[in-house]
Amino acid sequence: MGASLKQFQKMYFIFYFTIATFWAFAVPYLNSLEISNTKIGVIISLMIFAGVIGQFITGYLCDIKNTIKKIFIVYMILLCCSVALFFQSQNITYIIILISIIGFFQSSVMALGDSWVLESSSEIKENFGSIRALGSAGWGIAAVFVGKVIDKTGWHSLYIIYIICTVVLFFTLLNMQDAKGKSNGVNPLEPITSREIKELFFNKQYIQLLVIFFLLFSALQAVGMFSQIIINNYGGTKFQVGLYLFVAAFSEIPILFLAKLLRVRYKLSQLLIFSSFALTFRMILVAFSSNISLIIALGSFQIVTFSIIVFISKYLIDEISPAKLKTMSQMIAMAVYMGLSGIFSTTLSGWLADVIGIKNMLIFQGVLCFFAFLLSLRYHMYYYPKAKITHLQS
Structure with a gap:
């Protein structure tokens, strides 16, 4: 092993x-x-x-x-x-x-x-x-x-x-x-039916997770893109932009190494609540930041936002996915909350930045993050305490 x-x-x-x-x-x-x-x-x-x-x-x-x-x-x-x-x-x-x-x-x-x-x-x-x-x-x-x-x-x-x-x-x-293969408990000769696929798309728990992560990843892409633009607007150098990216990237690593320990100590839904609130706070801080050094320092917020969100998204989707549709469930989820959110974020955020300014655009994204935070609270209260995790029949 x-x-x-x-x-x-x-x-x-x-x-x-x-x-x-x-x-x-x-x-x-x-x-x-x-x-x-x-x-x-x-x-x-x-x-x-x-x-x-x-x-x-x-x-x-x-x-x-x-x-x-x-x-x-x-x-x-x-x-x-x-x-x-x-x-x-x-x-x-x-x-x-x-x-x-x-x-x-x-x-x-x-x-x-x-x-x-x-x-x-x-x-x-x-x-x-x-x-x-x-x-x-x-x-x-x-x-x-x-x-x-x-x-x-x-x-x-x-x-x-x-x-x-x-x-x-x-x-x-x-x-x-x-x-x-057979080791995952699925008979490779047993076909996947349209009913099973339909049940996945109509699973309310699955859909709610897609909405939450769509909003969170949209905000992550917006803050990542416009933090670099803000640095440039403040007269920053390419080195400072690179320094921001370096701080953000390497801030992810510690939490990812501790992911197993975090899963033992906390419920995934609790980590979702925490990270969505942290991202809301990060969006507001970036919106009101007034210098390059602060923007670079805020890149370290990846440690409590992206690094947590990226691993809990996998586990939360996995625990409600039917055995026969494990890969499909993850692929569709990523297509929605990383692919479609990317298109949504780049087009909407770019347009809003031109119309109402970068600061107000980031505040708007922060409001969407807060909505994701509220949905995370609902998800935790409705599913986890009552042990209502919906495993679809395969």
Whole structure:
């Protein structure tokens, strides 16, 4: 079992290092091609939208084929090819086509990785936080390392790094056990019925969680994006923007390592209440911040907001998901609260910032967070004390 945990930790480090090689530098690359900000916004929105479609399709595909590993490997190969072509293309039409393909596969493999952990042995599942922490570390190190390589050698080196990382990841995956099969208590020959899928979509507890996390992740994306803009507006340097990102990223790691302990000491619903209130407080503080140093310091609020929200979202969805639809339940949830919320947040927040100003936009997002906080209180009072967790029949 211990070896399996180490395998997942190693896999997550390499995987997020690989993903960051593209995701952290996609926008700077588009900027280097002198593409307008409006067009870049449209291109990124297309990538997110394609990712939403990918997660819906992939979740269903994994459950009916009863495998995560095989689909993960195939998707990574196709993703690697798409990224390699992307960083060699300067034609806007090709870029739009490739970014859509990348969005489809990238969002899918990121969600599949989490589902793989949650559908593995109890030891692996209980250590999701520590596994995810290695992913954050891989992302942070990649952002620094790849950035320096690009400065010295140019953009052409980026897709080479991506290919090398994908090959290393492939050999890491070969000896890892698939999460699907008879060991999870599901007969792979038993088909998934439309009734079972319908029950998932009409499960009130599932829908309430989607609404809560949609609001929370929308706020997280808004505060992450506009904190950087505020730093620029205050005359901050690129180094200060990078420092903010560094503080935010590495603040996530301690809580993720302590995720297992937090689950033992507190109910997931209690952590949801705490993190939603903390995010509300963070939105207001950022809205009224008056200097760059304070904005950078507020990046450390990731420790009580994103890092808690990201792991409790997985466990809360998992505990109410039917055995036959575990992957699909997680993939649909991520498509809604990370994909659709991303589109919602970038479009609405951008428009509101232009119309009523960044400060008032952040206050508005804070109000939405407070609404999520109230829904979290309702969720805790209605489901947990009465032990009404709704496990759908599979």
